[in-house]
Amino acid sequence: MAEHHIRCTVNGQARRGIVESRTTLADFLREGLGLTGTHLACEHGVCGACTVTVDGRAIRSCLMLAVQAEGATVTTVEGLAGADGTLSPVQQAFMDAHGLQCGFCTPGFVMSVTAFLEANPDPTDSEIREGISGNLCRCTGYQGIVEAVRLAATRLRAAEVGA
Amino acid sequence: MSAPAAGRYVGQAVQRKEDPRLLTGHGRYVDDIVVPQMLHAAFVRSDLPSARITAIDVSAALELEGVSAVFTGADLNPGAGTMQPSMMAENPAAVVAPLTPLAGDDVRFVGDPVAIVIAESRALAEDAAELVVVDYEPRDAVASMEAALADGAPLVHPELGGNVASDLALPEDPELEAIFASAAHVVTERIVQHRHTPTPMETRGVVASFDPVTDQLEVWLSTQGPHEARRTFARVSGLPERHVHVRMGDVGGGFGQKFFTPREEQTVVLAAKRLGAAVKWIEDRRENLLAANHARSDVATVSLALDAEGHVLAAKLDHLEEAGAWPVGGTGGVGPFVAMLFPGPYRIPRIWWRSRVVWTNTAGRGAYRGPWMFESVAREQMLDVAARATGIDPLELRRRNVVGDDEQPFTMATGMTFSATTSATTLEHAARVIGYDDFRAEQARARAEGRLLGLGIGLYIEPTSTPAATLGVEAATVRVESGGGVTVFLGTAAHGQSIETTMAQVVAEHLGVAYEDVRVVQGDTDRTPFGGGTGGSRTAVIAGNATREAALKVREMVVGVAAHLLEAAPEDLEVHDGVVAVRGTPVRNVSLAAVAAAVHNAGTGLPPDVPRLLEATGRYQTSSPTWSNACHICTVEVDRITGQVEILRYVVSEDCGRMLNPMVVEGQVHGGVVQGIGGVLYEHFVYDDAGNPLTTTFLDYLVPTAAESPRIEIDHVVTDGPNPEGVKGMGEGGAIGSVPAVVNAVADALAQVGATVTEQPLTPVRVVAALEAAGA
Numbered sequence: 038m039a040e041h042h043i044r045c046t047v048n049g050q051a052r053r054g055i056v057e058s059r060t061t062l063a064d065f066l067r068e069g070l071g072l073t074g075t076h077l078a079c080e081h082g083v084c085g086a087c088t089v090t091v092d093g094r095a096i097r098s099c100l101m102l103a104v105q106a107e108g109a110t111v112t113t114v115e116g117l118a119g120a121d122g123t124l125s126p127v128q129q130a131f132m133d134a135h136g137l138q139c140g141f142c143t144p145g146f147v148m149s150v151t152a153f154l155e156a157n158p159d160p161t162d163s164e165i166r167e168g169i170s171g172n173l174c175r176c177t178g179y180q181g182i183v184e185a186v187r188l189a190a191t192r193l194r195a196a197e198v199g200a
Numbered sequence: 201m202s203a204p205a206a207g208r209y210v211g212q213a214v215q216r217k218e219d220p221r222l223l224t225g226h227g228r229y230v231d232d233i234v235v236p237q238m239l240h241a242a243f244v245r246s247d248l249p250s251a252r253i254t255a256i257d258v259s260a261a262l263e264l265e266g267v268s269a270v271f272t273g274a275d276l277n278p279g280a281g282t283m284q285p286s287m288m289a290e291n292p293a294a295v296v297a298p299l300t301p302l303a304g305d306d307v308r309f310v311g312d313p314v315a316i317v318i319a320e321s322r323a324l325a326e327d328a329a330e331l332v333v334v335d336y337e338p339r340d341a342v343a344s345m346e347a348a349l350a351d352g353a354p355l356v357h358p359e360l361g362g363n364v365a366s367d368l369a370l371p372e373d374p375e376l377e378a379i380f381a382s383a384a385h386v387v388t389e390r391i392v393q394h395r396h397t398p399t400p401m402e403t404r405g406v407v408a409s410f411d412p413v414t415d416q417l418e419v420w421l422s423t424q425g426p427h428e429a430r431r432t433f434a435r436v437s438g439l440p441e442r443h444v445h446v447r448m449g450d451v452g453g454g455f456g457q458k459f460f461t462p463r464e465e466q467t468v469v470l471a472a473k474r475l476g477a478a479v480k481w482i483e484d485r486r487e488n489l490l491a492a493n494h495a496r497s498d499v500a501t502v503s504l505a506l507d508a509e510g511h512v513l514a515a516k517l518d519h520l521e522e523a524g525a526w527p528v529g530g531t532g533g534v535g536p537f538v539a540m541l542f543p544g545p546y547r548i549p550r551i552w553w554r555s556r557v558v559w560t561n562t563a564g565r566g567a568y569r570g571p572w573m574f575e576s577v578a579r580e581q582m583l584d585v586a587a588r589a590t591g592i593d594p595l596e597l598r599r600r601n602v603v604g605d606d607e608q609p610f611t612m613a614t615g616m617t618f619s620a621t622t623s624a625t626t627l628e629h630a631a632r633v634i635g636y637d638d639f640r641a642e643q644a645r646a647r648a649e650g651r652l653l654g655l656g657i658g659l660y661i662e663p664t665s666t667p668a669a670t671l672g673v674e675a676a677t678v679r680v681e682s683g684g685g686v687t688v689f690l691g692t693a694a695h696g697q698s699i700e701t702t703m704a705q706v707v708a709e710h711l712g713v714a715y716e717d718v719r720v721v722q723g724d725t726d727r728t729p730f731g732g733g734t735g736g737s738r739t740a741v742i743a744g745n746a747t748r749e750a751a752l753k754v755r756e757m758v759v760g761v762a763a764h765l766l767e768a769a770p771e772d773l774e775v776h777d778g779v780v781a782v783r784g785t786p787v788r789n790v791s792l793a794a795v796a797a798a799v800h801n802a803g804t805g806l807p808p809d810v811p812r813l814l815e816a817t818g819r820y821q822t823s824s825p826t827w828s829n830a831c832h833i834c835t836v837e838v839d840r841i842t843g844q845v846e847i848l849r850y851v852v853s854e855d856c857g858r859m860l861n862p863m864v865v866e867g868q869v870h871g872g873v874v875q876g877i878g879g880v881l882y883e884h885f886v887y888d889d890a891g892n893p894l895t896t897t898f899l900d901y902l903v904p905t906a907a908e909s910p911r912i913e914i915d916h917v918v919t920d921g922p923n924p925e926g927v928k929g930m931g932e933g934g935a936i937g938s939v940p941a942v943v944n945a946v947a948d949a950l951a952q953v954g955a956t957v958t959e960q961p962l963t964p965v966r967v968v969a970a971l972e973a974a975g976a
Contacts, residue, residue: 060323067231072225073228073229073231074224074225074227075225076231078401078402078452078485079485079897079898080484081898081899083899084401084898086401114223114224115224115226118224122224124223124224131219131223132219132220132223133215135864137219137223138696138868138871139401139402139451139452139696140219140222140223140227140452141227141229141401141402142401144225147223166906166907166909167907170905170906171905173903174906175399175400175871175875175903177871177874178874178909178912178934179870179905180866180909180911181867181870182906183911
């Protein structure tokens with residue numbers, strides 16, 4: 038099995054590793070870099086649990102090969118909170134609105150929602166439901182998650198106006 | 201009735217202690233565990249539903265560099281102990297399938313594990329698994345209960361001599377037949393609930409490490425019950441329980457699938473023991489859909505006899521339950537429980553039932569949120585069938601039959617006694633919130649425009665915290681640490697239920713400390729008291745009351761020490777937020793930290809009559825279930841062209857006693873309801889007639905997304921539960937009431953044009969077929 042040296046920026050830090058051609062970005066993040074916040078729940082691109090951003094776009098890291106991330110800027114769920122543990126606005130909204138229970142799908146949702154609200158800062162409820170329909174959750178019935186997205190959008194817009 | 205007041209902490213929607221780590225990627229799930237020299241496992245699974253194994257060639261797999269071992273049944277089955285859970289293992293009368301770690305001479309469903317490959321990486325283990333060559337002699341399989349019950353059907357388990365695992369029935373009842381013969385109305389239907397599967401977002405997984413020098417087995421497990429897992433691993437491996445240590449970290453959902461300890465996890469433990477090594481197995485999604493326990497798959501023929509006013513006089517229930525090949529948790533047979541609970545919240549004076557459990561060459565049945573809930577599915581659908589037959593409105597029909605809040609305790613004709621439920625109240629509340637009469641008017645207007653709207657009711661009572669074996673008891677240890685902080689040790693096993701939060705609330709309330717100062721430890725057999733596991737809607741009642749008792753005992757100890765330090769009488773002291781003060785003279789106080797310091801320091805010189813310990817264990821034991829109840833009502837629109845069902849509104853009126861944390865309660869209801877909706881409309885695990893599974897990805901097995909899920913409106917009816925904390929269990933209920941509510945709503949919409957459905961799932965195809973059959 039051919040091996041490749043790769044370099045990329047993950048959560049603001051230059052990282053490197055040696056991967057097989059077939060190694061997914063998700064496996065590289067989890068096993069190569071020890072960033073276990075990215076979760077694998079289907080490994081066939083449906084559930085969204087492994088969502089990270091690559092060069093600003095939300096992608097499913099189970100469907101991307103690690104070698105494709107060569108030179109890219111990757112953000113995982115570990116990269117959202119402040120160094121002191123201060124939650125990002127999206128993370129805080131999930132906590133305030135009970136947008137998680139078992140937490141396994143949560144990193145994927147948080148990453149998807151972060152990217153979604155950057156693209157659509159003022160979504161309607163049906164846009165929110167459509168926007169997060171690429172992520173599966175089995176615990177919450179999505180009600181707390183939809184509420185969290187609404188709350189995060191409101192707070193982010195308020196912060197924008199105040200800035 | 202008046203609602204009990206919330207406490208300073210109990211009853212408050214405090215934020216969850218679990219959230220910061222889970223939101224930042226700092227949760228620790230089983231796949232995040234790495235131990236030194238850890239190897240990885242992959243299973244070779246049968247791709248035939250029934251076949252004799254004629255040869256297994258593992259040589260090519262073993263030649264692959266990095267492969268440590270390939271074990272087959274010949275290696276791991278001899279000497280393995282029973283794989284059944286304690287409840288079955290300790291019951292000599294239990295009928296169980298002859299389960300072995302790996303397949304023996306034959307395979308009995310697609311997914312049956314034939315070999316386990318151990319290698320230095322997961323990818324390599326999977327590569328090697330593909331190199332294992334298994335020769336099969338295929339046999340005819342039975343892929344449905346109908347096929348299994350046919351004359352001359354091939355046997356799933358030849359050792360057992362038949363495909364019926366159990367057949368229980370009440371004796372023939374001439375009086376009941378006489379009631380049916382003379383009743384004003386008799387309705388009979390065949391009710392079908394299809395097969396689905398729990399699909400927690402985190403699949404199953406285990407890391408097992410065995411040290412042959414110390415004979416110590418260390419296990420990290422994705423589970424709903426580490427203590428039961430420990431007993432299971434001890435039995436299967438032959439190790440004494442004290443040499444088995446089971447830990448769990450965060451667990452990504454279970455819904456019953458992880459309540460008992462499944463076959464693969466036990467097999468991995470045996471492989472680790474055999475190798476004297478650490479082995480990790482993380483199930484992939486295909487395996488989870490294919491081979492982790494499935495659920496539901498019930499058929500019943502139900503008859504109701506009613507008088508002219510719509511009072512139910514008698515019922516007959518002939519129930520078939522599919523166990524699959526290797527059910528998890530015994531036969532999977534909840535059948536008798538379905539029959540016993542069939543009357544639910546209604547007066548049904550006489551009942552006859554038969555309950556059969558059937559083996560098939562399919563994935564085994566196991567627990568799934570409300571395992572017996574088919575009773576509500578069958579009963580509530582039949583009440584709507586009866587409503588249409590009698591011309592009585594379905595809400596009114598339920599009013600005439602429901603047991604009043606003040607008519608309890610009430611003993612069902614099946615012998616089950618329930619008490620302290622409020623079905624009649626929740627029925628009225630839900631009807632009011634949905635705007636029942638207004639909806640009926642809207643439905644008529646829509647009908648005039650050619651649109652089909654429908655409303656469905658699901659009314660149920662739920663026996664939570666049932667006292668079956670180890671499930672009826674739980675212990676909690678509360679300890680004030682040397683610095684004054686509080687740690688609680690619980691035998692629970694949270695996998696989404698917010699137990700770290702709710703049990704900290706209970707301790708903060710009753711010990712008198714700040715919520716922030718309490719930490720809950722669970723999921724570790726070396727550190728926590730024995731517990732029956734988290735499931736069966738049992739944690740709030742059983743662990744909650746054990747925790748309360750432990751907290752009150754420790755509070756008494758704290759007060760005893762403080763009384764000495766403050767030179768006051770214990771009965772004059774009060775404890776709030778970590779400060780003990782003389783009632784009425786708050787300046788005379790001592791902090792919990794100072795109390796703890798006094799106890800942990802010999803120099804303080806506490807006299808002998810003062811407590812020397814700030815730690816206590818509480819135990820709660822129950823001898824009868826705690827009943828909770830709810831009424832679900834939803835409204836739908838059915839598209840006449842496409843057959844698509846859209847949920848318009850969804851209302852739940854529920855009574856789970858005092859809520860420890862209303863935010864958590866509502867989250868549990870939301871999640872349960874959407875699982876129920878998913879089951880009715882989308883989720884269907886399909887086998888073809890030959891026994892081949894057709895839905896082994898998330899592209900085929902459809903879990904609902906946010907786009908299909910309605911907003912759920914919740915109305916709380918709060919009455920005291922029959923225990924010191926006043927709580928009632930509620931984790932499963934959302935998934936129980938939602939199924940009949942949605943089915944009945946669709947049936948109500950279709951009935952307007954003469955179409956009927958009594959079989960799930962209600963896919964567009966089935967709905968269109970029903971409309972076409974009615975010529976509508």
